[in-house]
Amino acid sequence: MKRLFKSILFFSTLALLSSCKNKEKAIVISVKNTLNLERTFETVELSKSFLKAEDLSKTGILNTETNSLEITQTVDNDGDGVMDVILFQPKIKGNTTNTYKIVNVSEEEKPKAPELCYSRFVPERTDDYTWENNKVAFRVYGPTAQKMVEDNVPGGTLSSGVDAWLKRVEHPIINSWYKKETETDGTYHEDTGEGLDNFHVGVSRGVGGIAVKVDSTYYYSKNYTKWRTITTGPLRTSFYLEYENWDAAGNTIKESKVISLDLGQNFSKFDTSIEGGSNISAGLTLHEKDGKVSGNKTNGWVSYWQPHADSEIGTAIVAPKEYFVDFETYNVEAKDLSNAYAHLKVIDNKVVYYAGFAWQKSGQFSSKADWENYLNDFSNKINNPLEVTLVK
Missing domain, CATH: 2.70.98 (Beta-galactosidase; Chain A, domain 5)
Structure with missing residues (x-):
C-alpha cells in the first residue's frame, strides 16, 4: 500500500509540475486601438524575444473572443535561417483592446490563406x-x-x-x-x-x-x-x-x-x-x-x-x-x-x-x-x- 501511495504521489507531483510548467508557458497579449476608428489590414509584429520563444514555426495566435486562430506569417529578417518575427493582422474596433493567446499548433492546424503579397x-x-x-x-x-x-x-x-x-x-x-x-x-x-x-x-x-x-x-x-x-x-x-x-x-x-x-x-x-x-x-x-x-x-x-x-x-x-x-x-x-x-x-x-x-x-x-x-x-x-x- 505504501508503495502504491508513493507511486500515486510521485505521478501526481509530476502532473502538477507539468501543469505549472504549461501554465508558465501560456502567453497572453493585448492589442489596443487608441483611435476612434476600426483598424484592419494593419500588421502586428511579434518577435521571438518578446514571446520568449526559441522557435516560431509551431506558434499560433488564438483570438480569445472568437476562439479562432489568426492568419499568421513568420519572417526570417536577417537571412540566418531562423524565423525572427511572427505577423498577424487583427481587426479591432475603435477605442478597443483585443486579447490573444499564444498557442502551439501544427502546420496542419494553421489557417490557410492565399499568398497575395x-x-x-x-x-x-x-x-x-x-x-x-x-x-x-x-x-x-x-x-x-x-x-x-x-x-x-x-x-x-x-x-x-x-x-x-x-x-x-x-x-x-x-x-x-x-x-x-x-x-x-x-x-x-x-x-x-x-x-x-x-x-x-x-x-x-x-x-x-x-x-x-x-x-x-x-x-x-x-x-x-x-x-x-x-x-x-x-x-x-x-x-x-x-x-x-x-x-x-x-x-x-x-x-x-x-x-x-x-x-x-x-x-x-x-x-x-x-x-x-x-x-x-x-x-x-x-x-x-x-x-x-x-x-x-x-x-x-x-x-x-x-x-x-x-x-x-x-x-x-x-x-x-x-x-x-x-x-x-x-x-x-x-x-x-x-x-x-x-x-x-x-x-x-x-x-x-x-x-x-x-x-x-x-x-x-x-x-x-x-x-x-x-x-x-x-x-x-x-x-x-x-x-x-x-x-x-
Whole structure:
C-alpha cells in the first residue's frame, strides 16, 4: 500500500509540475486601438524575444473572443535561417483592446490563406525587381538595365525611380504579365481586364524614389546593384536593395533599404539606411504637370492627383511625424525632372516613409477628396500604432 501511495504521489507531483510548467508557458497579449476608428489590414509584429520563444514555426495566435486562430506569417529578417518575427493582422474596433493567446499548433492546424503579397527578381525582363499585394504593384530597375543604357543598347532603363503597375484585380498579376510580355504576342502595356503598365517613370522619382537636395539642385542614385528577397506570403512581402555609393555635390551618399508591402495596403514601406546626408527627399513624378499637388505638413504627407489616360491616379508620400519636415513642388523644364517632394529628416542614419498610389479605375477611390481622406487616416494610424502588451 505504501508503495502504491508513493507511486500515486510521485505521478501526481509530476502532473502538477507539468501543469505549472504549461501554465508558465501560456502567453497572453493585448492589442489596443487608441483611435476612434476600426483598424484592419494593419500588421502586428511579434518577435521571438518578446514571446520568449526559441522557435516560431509551431506558434499560433488564438483570438480569445472568437476562439479562432489568426492568419499568421513568420519572417526570417536577417537571412540566418531562423524565423525572427511572427505577423498577424487583427481587426479591432475603435477605442478597443483585443486579447490573444499564444498557442502551439501544427502546420496542419494553421489557417490557410492565399499568398497575395509577392515579390521577385525578374531575370527574363532584364533585371527588374517587382512586388505586389491585392491592391497595387510596383517595380524598380537593376544594374543590367543601367548598363544597357550606358552602352547604348536598346531596351535598358537608367533610373532609381519606382514604377507603378496599375492592377484592378485582387489576384496576383506579376508572373502572368511578364509571361504575356516575354513569351506571347501580348503586352502588359494593354489592359485586357486586369490593368496595365502605362505609368511613365524615366529618370523621375516615380512613386517614392529618393533624392538629396543641395542648394536648388536634386541629386540621386542610379539603379540598384544588389537585391535579396526576405519574405513573401499571405500578409507581407519584403526585400532588400542596395545601391552603389553616389555623389550629391561632393557629398558621398551610401544608400540601402528594406521595402515591404502588406496585405490590403496601397503603400509600400521604405525603411531606408542613409549615410552622408542629414536630409533626403522622396519624390512623386509630375508627368505632364496637368494634375494637382497637395500636402499636409501637420499630418506628414504630400500627394499628386492627376488625369491618367482614360482615368485618374493619385500618388503620395506619407511619413511618421518625426521624419517629415516639409513638402515642395519642384517644377523645371527638363524632361522627367519635375517632382513633388517630401523632405525627410535622417535620424541615426535612417529614414522611414511610405509611398503608394490609387488608380481610380481600380474602384478603390473615386476622387481626389476620397484619396486625401485616406491619407489623413493612414497618417493617423502610422503615428498612433496599435499598442501590443504582454499580459502574462
